[in-house]
Amino acid sequence: CDPGRYKKSQALTNSSNFNCIDCPGGYVTSEIQQASCFPCIPGKYQGEKGALYCLACKIGRASDKVANKNSTCTACHRGTYQPREGRSTCLSCPLGRYNNKIGQETCFFCKKDQFADTPKSVECKLCEIGKYTLKVAQSSCLECGAGKYGVRGACIDCPTGFFRMD
Numbered sequence: 001c002d003p004g005r006y007k008k009s010q011a012l013t014n015s016s017n018f019n020c021i022d023c024p025g026g027y028v029t030s031e032i033q034q035a036s037c038f039p040c041i042p043g044k045y046q047g048e049k050g051a052l053y054c055l056a057c058k059i060g061r062a063s064d065k066v067a068n069k070n071s072t073c074t075a076c077h078r079g080t081y082q083p084r085e086g087r088s089t090c091l092s093c094p095l096g097r098y099n100n101k102i103g104q105e106t107c108f109f110c111k112k113d114q115f116a117d118t119p120k121s122v123e124c125k126l127c128e129i130g131k132y133t134l135k136v137a138q139s140s141c142l143e144c145g146a147g148k149y150g151v152r153g154a155c156i157d158c159p160t161g162f163f164r165m166d
Contacts, residue, residue: 004050006034022050025069039067042088047071056086060103064088075103079120092119095139109137113154130155 001007001020006029008021023029023037026045030052040046040054045068057063057073062082076082076090081104083091093099093107098121110116110124115138117125127133130150131141144155149164158164 001033003030003032003052004028006037008035025049025051026067028052028054042066042068043073043086044068045070045073057082059083059085059105062087062090078102078122081105081107093121094119095121096137098122098124112136113141114138115140 005020005022007019025047027037027039028046028051029037042064043057043062044054045057045063045065046054047069060082061073061075063070063073078100079093079098080090081093081099082089083105093116095118096110096116097107098110098116099107100122112135113127113133114124115127115133116123117139127141128150130144132144132150132155133141144150144164146164147158148155149158150156
């Protein structure tokens with residue numbers, strides 16, 4: 001049998017393609033004279049019959065299936081991402097980052113005075129009044145210290161004649 005085809009449970013002495021069967025979707029063989037086809041491993045797929053090779057899941061997609069015969073892999077959900085081809089799972093956005101779209105290759109940094117305190121965040125939260133962050137991609141906000149008071153996203157010195165003890 002030619003590559004991409006196999007001869008089912010018969011002696012493999014005849015080199016012609018007579019009685020050869022195409023490998024089904026999700027299975028491949030790149031060798032001649034095969035008695036079976038090999039399944040695509042997780043992170044790869046093949047939607048065509050009679051194929052020689054499995055194809056890698058694209059960036060932003062993954063598949064944990066063996067012998068995946070879908071023509072594409074599953075897009076990563078919101079809050080997850082995948083920066084590499086041929087992967088079996090999507091990764092969770094880390095703390096301080098978010099992703100509100102499907103099929104992404106990266107997560108986005110929360111802006112200054114915003115935070116994401118859980119993995120797989122799909123949005124960032126605003127710091128409460130009296131709290132702030134020093135930089136982007138933070139998982140929590142800091143309290144305004146003594147002698148300062150908060151205005152959303154900023155700590156301002158108390159005016160002359162006023163004070164704050166914290």
